[in-house]
Amino acid sequence: MAVPKAVLAEAHKLRAEIERHNYHYYVLDQPVVSDAEFDRLFCKLQQLEHEHPELVDPESPTQRVGGSPQPEFRQVTHRTPMLSLNNAFSEEEVMAFDRRVRERLEVDRVEYLAEPKFDGLAISLTYEQGRFIRGATRGDGYTGEDVTPNLRTVRSIPLRLRGKAPPGLLEVRGEVLMYRRDFDSLNQRQRASDEKEFANPRNAAAGGLRQLDSRITAARALRFFAYGVGVIEGAAVPASHSAAEDWLQDLGLPVCQERRVVHAVQGLMRFYQRMGERRAGLHYEIDGVVYKVNSLAAQQRLGYVSRAPRFAIAHKFPAEEANTEVLAIEVQVGRTGALTPVARLAPVFVGGVTVTNATLHNEDELQRKDVRVGDSVIVRRAGDVIPEVVAVVRDKRPKHAIAFKMPMTCPVCGSAVVRLPDEAVARCSGGLICAAQRKQALLHFASRRAMDIEGLGEKLVDQLVDRDAVKTAADLYRMGLAAFAELERMAEKSAQNVLQAIERSKNTTLARFIFALGIRNVGEATAKELARHFGSLDRLMQADEEALRQVPDIGPVVAFSIAQFFAEAHNREVIEQMRACGVHWEESEPRVAASLGRLAGKAFVLTGTLPKLSRDEVKELIEAQGGKVAGSVSRKTDYVVAGAEAGAKLAKAEELGIPVLDEAGLLELLKGKR
DNA sequence: GATCCTCGAGTTCT
DNA sequence: CTCGAGGATC
Numbered sequence: 001m002a003v004p005k006a007v008l009a010e011a012h013k014l015r016a017e018i019e020r021h022n023y024h025y026y027v028l029d030q031p032v033v034s035d036a037e038f039d040r041l042f043c044k045l046q047q048l049e050h051e052h053p054e055l056v057d058p059e060s061p062t063q064r065v066g067g068s069p070q071p072e073f074r075q076v077t078h079r080t081p082m083l084s085l086n087n088a089f090s091e092e093e094v095m096a097f098d099r100r101v102r103e104r105l106e107v108d109r110v111e112y113l114a115e116p117k118f119d120g121l122a123i124s125l126t127y128e129q130g131r132f133i134r135g136a137t138r139g140d141g142y143t144g145e146d147v148t149p150n151l152r153t154v155r156s157i158p159l160r161l162r163g164k165a166p167p168g169l170l171e172v173r174g175e176v177l178m179y180r181r182d183f184d185s186l187n188q189r190q191r192a193s194d195e196k197e198f199a200n201p202r203n204a205a206a207g208g209l210r211q212l213d214s215r216i217t218a219a220r221a222l223r224f225f226a227y228g229v230g231v232i233e234g235a236a237v238p239a240s241h242s243a244a245e246d247w248l249q250d251l252g253l254p255v256c257q258e259r260r261v262v263h264a265v266q267g268l269m270r271f272y273q274r275m276g277e278r279r280a281g282l283h284y285e286i287d288g289v290v291y292k293v294n295s296l297a298a299q300q301r302l303g304y305v306s307r308a309p310r311f312a313i314a315h316k317f318p319a320e321e322a323n324t325e326v327l328a329i330e331v332q333v334g335r336t337g338a339l340t341p342v343a344r345l346a347p348v349f350v351g352g353v354t355v356t357n358a359t360l361h362n363e364d365e366l367q368r369k370d371v372r373v374g375d376s377v378i379v380r381r382a383g384d385v386i387p388e389v390v391a392v393v394r395d396k397r398p399k400h401a402i403a404f405k406m407p408m409t410c411p412v413c414g415s416a417v418v419r420l421p422d423e424a425v426a427r428c429s430g431g432l433i434c435a436a437q438r439k440q441a442l443l444h445f446a447s448r449r450a451m452d453i454e455g456l457g458e459k460l461v462d463q464l465v466d467r468d469a470v471k472t473a474a475d476l477y478r479m480g481l482a483a484f485a486e487l488e489r490m491a492e493k494s495a496q497n498v499l500q501a502i503e504r505s506k507n508t509t510l511a512r513f514i515f516a517l518g519i520r521n522v523g524e525a526t527a528k529e530l531a532r533h534f535g536s537l538d539r540l541m542q543a544d545e546e547a548l549r550q551v552p553d554i555g556p557v558v559a560f561s562i563a564q565f566f567a568e569a570h571n572r573e574v575i576e577q578m579r580a581c582g583v584h585w586e587e588s589e590p591r592v593a594a595s596l597g598r599l600a601g602k603a604f605v606l607t608g609t610l611p612k613l614s615r616d617e618v619k620e621l622i623e624a625q626g627g628k629v630a631g632s633v634s635r636k637t638d639y640v641v642a643g644a645e646a647g648a649k650l651a652k653a654e655e656l657g658i659p660v661l662d663e664a665g666l667l668e669l670l671k672g673k674r
Numbered sequence: 675g676a677t678c679c680t681c682g683a684g685t686t687c688t
Numbered sequence: 689c690t691c692g693a694g695g696a697t698c
Binding site for chain 1: 680681682683684685686687688
């Protein structure tokens with residue numbers, strides 16, 4: 001049965017009106033009707049849709065209630081990566097940032113867009129032909145999770161863009177957050193229903209966004225603010241960042257009203273101070289301000305360094321500090337036997353979380369700060385993450401406060417504690433006798449960047465080691481289901497999951513395996529270098545210190561650590577056992593040794609962007625033939641490889657009369673045609 | 675021998 | 689994130 005024309009028109013009218021009010025409320029922050037009036041319109045539309053189910057449209061404002069739970073989140077790859085920003089903590093750092101920008105752009109004065117830095121979660125929204133089709137979390141910056149159903153429940157995110165001719169494709173970057181008042185009422189509800197309260201709005205928002213059941217998200221009252229554009233197709237690209245944000249606002253997306261175009265360091269510092277004053281009065285929490293070079297052409301010229309843009313910086317507010325008391329100072333034993341003093345603190349709420357522990361790093365550091373048990377101390381979260389004891393309040397020191405002394409013997413295994421004369425750390429000399437070191441070695445072995453055995457966490461390793469069920473990493477590969485049966489809190493299902501993860505880890509890479517061994521001074525980067533250089537584990541194991549030193553970035557100390565590790569019969573045995581259990585990887589030919597390649601002993605410096613090859617690819621090609629790639633030009637440099645937008649290094653090369661190659665020239669050289 | 679840079683290792687909380 | 693140490697460079 002067709003819906004009467006009049007009803008259809010009525011529904012359209014209501015939807016348009018509700019969307020207009022949403023726009024005024026969320027985007028312009030200037031509601032034109034009372035909440036009661038808005039509710040009345042909303043109810044009327046709901047009723048109409050209820051009476052005429054065929055009216056229901058997924059883009060109707062009534063459809064923001066969430067749907068049934070999904071089994072999991074899909075992974076989404078961002079078309080352009082969502083990078084993080086570098087931080088500045090002082091005026092000096094901001095001045096240095098501005099200076100770098102001016103030098104690179106060769107101008108005297110830069111126009112910036114300044115805005116608050118939201119303490120929320122970065123997300124990306126994709127609109128096709130003006131329709132909201134996908135929303136994703138930032139994730140690691142390259143891939144995130146598809147949270148579209150959850151974001152559909154966020155009322156300030158338009159399901160359709162305003163205007164007659166929306167762009168064919170638009171990817172909007174912005175932040176999801178929770179207003180303080182919504183956070184307070186959420187916690188009130190949690191309290192009332194005897195559920196766990198959230199520590200801060202950020203966590204509540206994060207929890208809300210990661211719900212598999214979007215109906216829960218809908219109940220969290222999340223907000224969204226846009227601050228950038230990832231991809232535009234089918235519309236003119238704005239000339240400046242501020243113009244882009246104005247345009248986003250015209251399209252119906254909420255953009256922060258505190259944003260300002262300012263000039264030079266003075267403008268930046270004025271904005272910083274102003275936001276510091278306004279901070280407490282805002283609806284949402286911010287942890288600093290962001291400055292972006294306003295001209296998009298200039299942004300492009302500035303480009304990126306590793307993972308962060310050179311055209312923007314986050315100027316953070318000073319970390320919040322709090323007072324608390326040192327209840328005890330305990331000692332932890334790390335993978336290498338390092339003894340680390342840790343302060344147990346009376347719980348204190350600082351920077352959005354309750355802190356109970358803080359590392360004191362080592363004996364010297366502890367002495368410098370002179371922290372004693374019973375002391376009253378000032379605590380902050382360094383870089384807003386890791387708790388740190390800033391200072392002791394000396395006036396409040398009780399008479400009985402006890403100074404800490406590093407134990408003479410290991411608190412875990414009783415072995416002697418040794419501190420080498422020119423080292424800062426004291427170490428347990430017990431080696432693998434020490435249960436703490438064995439546990440840490442296993443955790444390292446299983447960690448994500450090593451063998452990546454999911455589910456083999458601290459609790460499980462504690463039990464396995466305490467029961468002597470596992471002594472070495474090789475033992476992991478010889479465990480059956482039965483070994484888990486007697487463990488506490490281990491259901492058969494989760495035991496199977498761990499076994500499966502262990503099984504999966506057998507298929508690995510040489511670099512991961514070398515890293516997993518936990519050789520002293522051999523981290524991820526060195527392990528990769530070793531794998532590339534030797535190509536096979538046997539060749540690595542047979543290498544003497546002399547041969548090891550040929551590997552870039554390996555000097556006498558690291559070479560000694562590696563040789564010593566493989567000289568140990570026990571270590572060789574464990575490796576053999578693992579190989580016998582089926583741990584395997586692909587081996588390759590050893591890379592041409594530096595003294596043999598065509599480019600042996602030649603030093604290269606790369607600058608600018610080459611048309612086809614990436615920096616890493618070029619580096620690999622040069623190193624494959626025994627050449628070296630250095631960071632800066634000096635008299636020792638043999639060639640400079642320059643691409644587009646080459647900078648000071650090219651100038652220096654010309655000054656010193658060093659041959660400069662372009663990509664084609666480099667390729668010819670590599671092929672031996674020169 | 676001094677200095678810059680990168681890597682390794684240890685750490686917190688959700 | 690922060691510190692310390694190792695390596696490379698001048």
